[in-house]
Amino acid sequence: MSDETITVLTGDRPTGPLHLGHYAGSLAQRVEMQKGDGRIFIMVADSQAYTDNIGDTSKVSAAIPELVADYVACGLDVERCTIFLQSAVPELAELTQLFMNLTSVTRLQRNPTIRDEIKKRGFENSLPMGFLSYPVAQAADILGFRATHVPVGGDQLPMIELAVETASKINRLAGRAILPEPTVVLSRVERLPGVDGKAKASKSLGNAVFLSDSPAEVKRRVQMMFTDPDHLKVSDPGKVEGNVVFSYLDAFMTDRERLADMQAHYRRGGLGDGSVKKELVAVLEELLAPMRERRPDPVAGRDFCLQVLREGSVVARDVVAGVLSEVRAGLGVLTL
Template structure:
């Protein structure tokens, strides 16, 4: 039996994973996977808060498979990783119900990312499920009694809600949950290729982990840069410039980055050279992922088995958590009392 603490993180199956996911949480998932018993959720119930058409639901399976492949390609070890499908564990809904009275509506309304999610999804009004997104996320974290949650900046406020709920549950009913710790990424938010917002699938300003070398080159050459620099001999701004944000995050040649910054500030290098070298750096960064992805993709049924086995393993853990919660709250005793009153054995 494992003595490791647990880690929980994951993504909604709304599309492929991108560089923003990598710097926000995947790099930490990879670094922490040996230290923790690692659970990775395919959060298809969360997907329903903004994408709930029959077409979106029908596409979730294929997207889930691609998402797991992205994680494996990025360095998650299948021997150390438990991938599971959220909707295949109905006990999570019960945990969500048991937790939802431990947080107030005004507390949830103060989370700015929920309004951003509604706006990005084209919702004029916030669905009830989206307002409760952090409570369901708390259920995800607490259902496996996770100690660590490596997530991006957008989810930091959600993890704080989970921490508050865990503390309130423990205070009301006795120590049942560890209070999960947020593990932030080194690059909190990666600006999109358009320079106007964070990298986001819904906006389309992304470089995917699975992009080909030519796709990366095309996207990089079209990237937003210093708008005031119309010629290469004009000194440019490096700070906040998306091209240099990406160089800092993904170019392993630090001397090259320093040289490009110096010449850019002095007006001695053009955007074409800066972007060409960035495309080469990102492709060098992604090439090992492409190779790993091809290896896993060639193993027929491998990803599907990972998901099925991981889901069954996780459901056993979650069932135990539901039992622990009901015992702590005293809920199990209510029906047991009625059974005893009727002379029905209590199992």
């Protein structure tokens, strides 16, 4: 598919700073994709964040400009990408309402990502309707821009499946192709572990290396990383599999030949955990140092970040309004 036909929709919930798991998962892909001629829409998903943070909206509000700052820091160009605020595009809410009539509660309850998130948040006995239905809103976000490509991690595949199903239903009811069925763009790194080795890197768990971390904090977090508990002496053979430090080296080390040599050396013995962690600190600093330079000032840059959202939301709203109009016409919805 040529760049001219590509439209990308992706985004993040503003619930805290982004970390290396986000960068490996889709941010790096976005930076690469912006070099083409397709259109890239990046959504600050505040409406989605309210599905489980409605009692603490100040947390979401504070995180919105910080998220844009993370985007700029990691190399996203506001001249090449349309960065917008989800709630500033109310047409997405109307699309969501229409799409809800095409999706059963049972279908949502079968979604494995939803099941896992319900358990994680303790919603088994008090499930907010907004949370249960957020996959429908996500389908509206994707289809509202006629997105052809959606960069996601493997755990988001069930969400994209629902978007494909919804597009197919709309096109069938309309009797013509109104919405494209989006294609998933999976990252090379499917799941980056947390520094504690117990779960994937997570904002809520705080077990991650954040894009905004200082050099001292990066070093501290690397020192916390789980390695091989049986690698007691430098001379002992060690396991690379399940070793958090090597997982991060595999994700971010660009010298693949050197990485292969290190892995072989560690496996046969003679390479200490301290040396491996020192190498990882150097690799991460090479990645994060330019991000610190690009990051807008926390105070003066806040107005810049909000202005980026205002301008992007105007563009986004115009696009979604056109799609909504076609969907309404295709479904035979009366428009006054």
